Amino acid sequence: MSLSATHLGFVLAAYGAAAAVVLALVLWTALRHRAEARALAAMEKRLGRGGEAPR
């Protein structure tokens, strides 16, 4: 890719937007999963229930 091309800013902005959306999705998915898994583990511990919880 030529760095002196016209409209280069539009290309970089599009890839930047894609990177931001992908990163946000990955982080949101991973953090939400971890938070819910922890909440489930804490609840099972509180209730004294055993068994394999879905992770």
Next chain:
Amino acid sequence: MIALANPARFAALARRLSPWLIGATAVLFAAGLWFALVASPADYQQGETVRIMYVHVPAAWLSLMAWTLMSLASLGVLVWRHPLADVAAEAAAPLGAAFTFLALVTGSLWGKPMWGAWWVWDARLTSELVLFLMYLGVIALRGALDEPARASRLVAVLTLVGFVNIPIVKFSVDWWNTLHQGESVFRMGGSTIDSSMLIPLFLCAVAFTLLFFTLWLVGMRTALIQRRLRGLRLRAAAEGAPGVSTAIEAT
């Protein structure tokens, strides 16, 4: 397939598949980006701007695929009452919304230098915007209803009704005169795109699709955990366990 109807078995399989999917997604993204930004040529008319295609087109394809998957899952909810169908629909909605948003943003960034406008009320763009609003609608509807079974049925009905927009988005460029270019990949008579651009496009499309399935599986596991958690909280509240009723009120 029947074995996967068991949520615990599904969660275990999804957990085993996740590392492989993550690895394959990372490798394909690296290869796709190298081809998209370095190896593929500039277009003779559009110049370097054509490289926006490698993120815009996969995002647009995924926006349609996610709603189609949600519609199939909705059939599973309403017709077969499959235990994982609602979980699948719930997990796909935010991903579909995100990829539709990305398709709209990158399309706008491609449209400005090529058409001279960020946005036109063209049939393809407008139907894609309607699709984005529909994603927000099903997410909001699910969040607005307290009773999960009722929310599941209503969201399934809305999703199936909304499926009518999918062929409109897909064929809008054939049915109406649009500023958006016509179909150039999946068309009668073969693709009009040269293989030096088609191969990177497919690489990027497969990478985005694998990312979608990776996040979808994790999202489904999260939704299963939320259902189990809700069940435990309700049971605990019924048994009068200390500190649980406040946890239910908080959710």
